[in-house]
Amino acid sequence: MKIALDAMGGDYAPMEIVAGAVSAARSLDCELVLVGDEEKIYSELYKFSDWKNLNISVHHASEVIEMGEHPAAAVRKKKDSSLVVATQLVKKGECDAVISAGSTGAAVSAALLILGRIKGIARPTIATPIPVGSNLTLLMDSGANVDSKPLHLVQSAMMGSLYSQYVFGVEKPRVGLLNIGEEATKGNEQVLNTYPLLESTTTVNFCGNAEGRDIVNGRFDVVVCDGFVGNVVLKFAEGLAKTLVKLMKQTMKNSGIMAKIGALLLAPTFRKFAKQIDYTEYGGAPLLGVDGCCIIAHGSSNAVAIKSAIGVACEYVKKDVNAHIRENILQEEMLSNDKDK
Amino acid sequence: MKIALDAMGGDYAPMEIVAGAVSAARSLDCELVLVGDEEKIYSELYKFSDWKNLNISVHHASEVIEMGEHPAAAVRKKKDSSLVVATQLVKKGECDAVISAGSTGAAVSAALLILGRIKGIARPTIATPIPVGSNLTLLMDSGANVDSKPLHLVQSAMMGSLYSQYVFGVEKPRVGLLNIGEEATKGNEQVLNTYPLLESTTTVNFCGNAEGRDIVNGRFDVVVCDGFVGNVVLKFAEGLAKTLVKLMKQTMKNSGIMAKIGALLLAPTFRKFAKQIDYTEYGGAPLLGVDGCCIIAHGSSNAVAIKSAIGVACEYVKKDVNAHIRENILQEEMLSNDKDK
Numbered sequence: 001m002k003i004a005l006d007a008m009g010g011d012y013a014p015m016e017i018v019a020g021a022v023s024a025a026r027s028l029d030c031e032l033v034l035v036g037d038e039e040k041i042y043s044e045l046y047k048f049s050d051w052k053n054l055n056i057s058v059h060h061a062s063e064v065i066e067m068g069e070h071p072a073a074a075v076r077k078k079k080d081s082s083l084v085v086a087t088q089l090v091k092k093g094e095c096d097a098v099i100s101a102g103s104t105g106a107a108v109s110a111a112l113l114i115l116g117r118i119k120g121i122a123r124p125t126i127a128t129p130i131p132v133g134s135n136l137t138l139l140m141d142s143g144a145n146v147d148s149k150p151l152h153l154v155q156s157a158m159m160g161s162l163y164s165q166y167v168f169g170v171e172k173p174r175v176g177l178l179n180i181g182e183e184a185t186k187g188n189e190q191v192l193n194t195y196p197l198l199e200s201t202t203t204v205n206f207c208g209n210a211e212g213r214d215i216v217n218g219r220f221d222v223v224v225c226d227g228f229v230g231n232v233v234l235k236f237a238e239g240l241a242k243t244l245v246k247l248m249k250q251t252m253k254n255s256g257i258m259a260k261i262g263a264l265l266l267a268p269t270f271r272k273f274a275k276q277i278d279y280t281e282y283g284g285a286p287l288l289g290v291d292g293c294c295i296i297a298h299g300s301s302n303a304v305a306i307k308s309a310i311g312v313a314c315e316y317v318k319k320d321v322n323a324h325i326r327e328n329i330l331q332e333e334m335l336s337n338d339k340d341k
Numbered sequence: 342m343k344i345a346l347d348a349m350g351g352d353y354a355p356m357e358i359v360a361g362a363v364s365a366a367r368s369l370d371c372e373l374v375l376v377g378d379e380e381k382i383y384s385e386l387y388k389f390s391d392w393k394n395l396n397i398s399v400h401h402a403s404e405v406i407e408m409g410e411h412p413a414a415a416v417r418k419k420k421d422s423s424l425v426v427a428t429q430l431v432k433k434g435e436c437d438a439v440i441s442a443g444s445t446g447a448a449v450s451a452a453l454l455i456l457g458r459i460k461g462i463a464r465p466t467i468a469t470p471i472p473v474g475s476n477l478t479l480l481m482d483s484g485a486n487v488d489s490k491p492l493h494l495v496q497s498a499m500m501g502s503l504y505s506q507y508v509f510g511v512e513k514p515r516v517g518l519l520n521i522g523e524e525a526t527k528g529n530e531q532v533l534n535t536y537p538l539l540e541s542t543t544t545v546n547f548c549g550n551a552e553g554r555d556i557v558n559g560r561f562d563v564v565v566c567d568g569f570v571g572n573v574v575l576k577f578a579e580g581l582a583k584t585l586v587k588l589m590k591q592t593m594k595n596s597g598i599m600a601k602i603g604a605l606l607l608a609p610t611f612r613k614f615a616k617q618i619d620y621t622e623y624g625g626a627p628l629l630g631v632d633g634c635c636i637i638a639h640g641s642s643n644a645v646a647i648k649s650a651i652g653v654a655c656e657y658v659k660k661d662v663n664a665h666i667r668e669n670i671l672q673e674e675m676l677s678n679d680k681d682k
Binding site: 132133135143146147178180187188189211212213214215216217225226227228229231232233234235236237238239240242243244246247248250251252255258259261262263264265266267268269272273276277 | 473474476484487488519521528529530552553554555556557558566567568569570572573574575576577578579580581583584585587588589591592593595596599600602603604605606607608609610613614617618
């Protein structure tokens with residue numbers, strides 16, 4: 001198995017991308033191709049004395065897509081960017097998967113424009129794993145699409161369910177539709193029209209409506225929503241975490257010596273606690289529905305997150321998630337029903 | 342000033358509602374009417390030796406609207422329910438405001454059916470204050486409406502801005518439109534069509550798009566969104582808080598004696614920290630746009646939260662928020678523009 005890494009994408013690229021690749025190459029059974037400015041990549045690689053014994057190679061690419069750029073335009077224009085070149089390696093069959101921690105929009109655009117969609121899938125969606133303690137819920141979609149049609153949400157549910165089953169080993173994933181109440185009669189037009197479709201789908205274990213709280217309480221393995229809502233929720237969670245940490249630090253600063261001793265004594269417990277909600281342990285969100293494997297890593301990914309993303313890519317390819325999606329493509333009749341609406 | 346309290350609504354009603362009323366009557370300059378089962382209310386009141394010296398009266402109502410009931414149907418059917426009777430007291434001019442910690446849907450329905458809307462306001466919206474440290478952001482709407490039209494969001498922005506200005510004393514509230522990116526070209530159809538309207542509105546200090554993280558980082562005083570999104574975000578935050586507390590307790594349980602001593606030493610700091618994100622200090626979310634004052638308290642409100650909600654109602658009435666809304670009703674031309682679409 002061969003995985004292409006966009007070595008220039010991410011807040012800590014290429015340093016953490018290279019470090020993650022080295023760490024993965026030491027323990028995982030896969031070949032890694034670091035794509036990007038070779039000079040910069042080699043200067044990072046040389047920090048690891050054993051790198052030449054590892055299954056790592058470098059593929060030069062002269063350009064970088066920056067965070068602020070218009071995704072599709074940048075992908076079209078920067079043909080020699082690390083992201084485009086890495087995605088091309090998958091298209092040409094030289095690699096089995098591509099991973100990027102750069103602009104999510106650009107990674108989605110590159111996948112759509114270069115790899116294309118699996119036949120029958122209307123809109124690929126980003127499946128973000130939300131780990132809280134022993135619960136792991138897959139949030140679909142976290143921002144690839146907005147104004148999704150009911151069919152898109154149903155296909156999203158199907159793909160998320162297969163991913164949860166084959167990659168996370170959940171036997172019969174419980175799928176929920178994100179809504180503002182549990183009753184089937186609640187919600188906006190989008191979810192009201194999606195509910196009966198999900199109910200009648202035999203390929204998905206639909207367990208009814210999920211509410212905001214159900215994203216983190218373990219009631220569902222897969223929660224399906226419009227990318228607008230998923231994106232807002234994820235960014236809200238990130239913002240909340242940052243703001244609370246800042247607030248806690250300020251409060252600590254104004255506390256006495258006893259509190260500071262208390263904090264020291266509690267530090268190992270805090271670390272154990274933090275590990276249970278640490279996304280870097282899950283590291284990558286696949287773009288489900290594209291004809292190839294594309295894993296999107298968080299922009300602030302460190303080496304641990306990159307290594308996890310590589311692990312995710314390995315599982316994705318090994319379990320052949322796309323073959324399962326092809327087998328389960330939701331019926332053409334649904335597509336035509338949708339068109340009639 | 343006279344405020345009607347739905348004494349039977351809420352997870353801890355009537356106990357905490359009555360206790361909150363007593364506490365408010367001791368310190369705030371207002372008259373309180375407890376509406377509901379008089380026997381139950383009196384038995385709570387008698388727990389407070391000074392209640393007869395306070396500005397509190399009881400108004401009997403024989404029915405209660407339960408959480409599971411269909412809001413509008415329940416309001417229509419249970420004419421002698423504590424919520425309906427309390428709202429009627431405002432309609433008749435006997436009270437200036439109504440507060441309920443019962444079913445949010447029922448409170449909204451009662452307000453719409455009994456009080457009606459302020460002329461020109463298409464859809465009243467719930468303004469939920471989100472306190473994080475020294476930041477206080479008003480999230481509009483948290484679930485009164487779904488599939489809102491651009492005009493509804495613009496009116497929501499205007500009302501939230503006035504509320505922030507007159508009740509929270511923010512001179513020129515910074516208003517943001519909740520979206521999945523900062524750029525004006527991002528988002529779904531709803532926000533793409535709302536953005537230019539907000540930009541051209543002179544009554545609102547529109548500061549551009551807000552992202553999920555901006556609900557808690559203090560960048561905006563008012564964040565406007567569809568009730569579907571707002572509801573999901575609020576319930577997600579609640580679920581996250583509950584799940585994290587549970588997880589922390591489990592982690593603590595499995596920790597050694599040193600960690601437990603640490604926790605004891607840190608307890609006062611934790612309490613200080615928790616107070617900074619404690620919604621009970623803000624206690625009530627007004628339903629802006631109805632012709633009267635209706636404050637919705639959280640279902641799990643305790644006496645502190647109820648007292649805060651009463652404080653909110655007092656400020657609302659004292660500052661005559663509705664008069665300011667009437668003055669600033671967004672132009673009829675916008676209404677007709679919207680109809681043409």
